[in-house]
Amino acid sequence: MMKKYLLERWSWILLFFFFQGIILLIGYLDPSLSFQSMLYIVLLFFVIFIIFFVIQYNREVLFYKNMEEWDPKIGIENIQEGKTPFEKVIESTIKQQHSYYIKEISNHVTSVEQEKDELLSWIHEVKTPLTTIKLMLERxxxxxxxxxxxxxxxxxxxxxxxxxxxxxxxxxxxxxxxxxxxxxxxxxxxxxxxxxxxxxxxxxxxxxxxxxxxxxxxxxxxxxxxxxxxxxxxxxxxxxxxxxxxxxxxxxxxxxxxxxxxxxxxxxxxxxxxxxxxxxxxxxxxxxxxxxxxxxxxxxxxxxxxxxxxxxxxxxxxxxxxxxxxxxxxxxxx
Structure with a gap:
């Protein structure tokens, strides 16, 4: 899951390192600024970023882990409730789709059962003239x-x-x-x-x-x-x-x-x-x-x-x- 999360957040991570690179470049080119001070700031930002990244990973991945481990055979009730706006959008979409397909399946099952009953009825009705035909053939x-x-x-x-x-x-x-x-x-x-x-x-x-x-x-x-x-x-x-x-x-x-x-x-x-x-x-x-x-x-x-x-x-x-x-x-x- 960590690999997937890194791929998902790759653009944000690149943006962060890009900004840190600009800070170091400015510290290197501007003699009025201490390069060591700029390096210290960058390291501080990096530590803060790592802590922030770990916290966000544990918060955000929980919902998607649940989605990955979810077995559709068990039912939609086992899907974890979304906390962030995007998670709520995903949860809502899945549940709406689930309700739609349940309704469609129910309609199809009813239709198939009705057709089956009609076919059984037709077969029984056909058997009557078949019996009559056999009696006629015997003559x-x-x-x-x-x-x-x-x-x-x-x-x-x-x-x-x-x-x-x-x-x-x-x-x-x-x-x-x-x-x-x-x-x-x-x-x-x-x-x-x-x-x-x-x-x-x-x-x-x-x-x-x-x-x-x-x-x-x-x-x-x-x-x-x-x-x-x-x-x-x-x-x-x-x-x-x-x-x-x-x-x-x-x-x-x-x-x-x-x-x-x-x-x-x-x-x-x-x-x-x-x-x-x-x-x-x-x-x-x-x-x-x-x-x-x-x-x-x-x-x-x-x-x-x-x-x-x-x-x-x-x-x-x-x-x-x-x-x-x-x-x-x-x-x-x-």
Whole structure:
């Protein structure tokens, strides 16, 4: 801080030494004046200046030290009150700016919340005609044409579902209801919802659940399984998807293995990032890069550990490790 203070007051210090130099020059050039007396005066002024400089440093630097050490996260209340006119100007400006941004942020938050509510309302309203459209599609006699339409209908449904849960995830912890969930019931329900798509792509399922139950939130677990299965179906063709569950070190593990396109090794660490759609095929416009991102974020509050293993052109295995008993107690106390 001393270095900064010297730089701030450099012009004043130079002015002081300039005046002392003039005094000494006058004492040297004017024979009627004693040079030693002038030198004594200059030394006296210098001592007084040093004392004055130290006192002013301790007084003036205190406010700026506080500003330098101030953490904006703590709040504006911790800013030291200004004593000098300039310090009061700085303090007043910061507080006015703070009040302005607080007001602006509040307005933006209100606006965003309103838009979010409107979007959620719109999604729910769209689901009603979608359900009606599905019932109408079921009455189409041409099976091949019906399968194609139902497949496209399913994609729209899944995209709407992603958007709905994307808006709900930030408040997910307020919506949790932990209960005993039957894995078979959840998985079979999601397979049935993807049935048309699976028939179109020639995909079957091999399911073996040695650990049939877990403690979790049924609604959010269903969403997680839906995202993983829809990804497995999307990138597979004429193959089986294997689903297994078992106990490992007191925790239930659920594995979903597909034999589809797979993921390149360089892409694997990034598959849970928002918007990442892999470098394998940039022309794959059907990918949104949101499925696994939402899955990862939904798994965190449920204390579910999610891992992915994959080999390009061989397949992908997603592993869900559910919390142990002691972790589950912490989860219920949330």
């Amino acid at each position: 189409i006699e041409d099976d091949k044409f019906k399968e194609q339409l139902l497949s496209e209908w399913l994609r729209i449904h899944l995209l709407l579902d992603q958007q709905l849960h994307l808006r709900r995830i930030p408040l997910m912890e307020n919506d949790l209801f932990i209960e005993r969930v039957h894995l078979e019931k959840v998985i079979v329900s999601e397979i049935r919802s993807l049935q048309t798509w699976c028939l179109q792509k020639g995909i079957g399922f091999d399911m073996s659940l040695e650990a049939p139950e877990v403690y979790s939130d049924g609604k959010w677990l269903q969403f997680i399984v839906r995202q993983i299965l829809s990804n497995a179906v999307k990138y597979s063709e004429n193959a089986e998807i294997e689903i297994h569950s078992y106990q490992k070190n007191g925790a239930v593990v659920l594995e979903i293995q597909d034999y589809g396109r797979g993921i390149k090794e360089k892409d694997l660490p990034r598959i849970f990032e928002k918007g990442f759609t892999s470098t394998t095929n940039h022309r794959d416009h059907a990918a949104t890069g949101m499925g696994l991102y939402l899955t990862k974020n939904a798994a965190k509050p449920l204390k579910i550990k999610i891992d992915a293993q994959s080999k390009y052109e061989v397949g992908t295995k997603i592993t869900l490790t559910f919390p142990k008993s002691n972790d589950f107690i912490k989860l219920i106390s949330m």
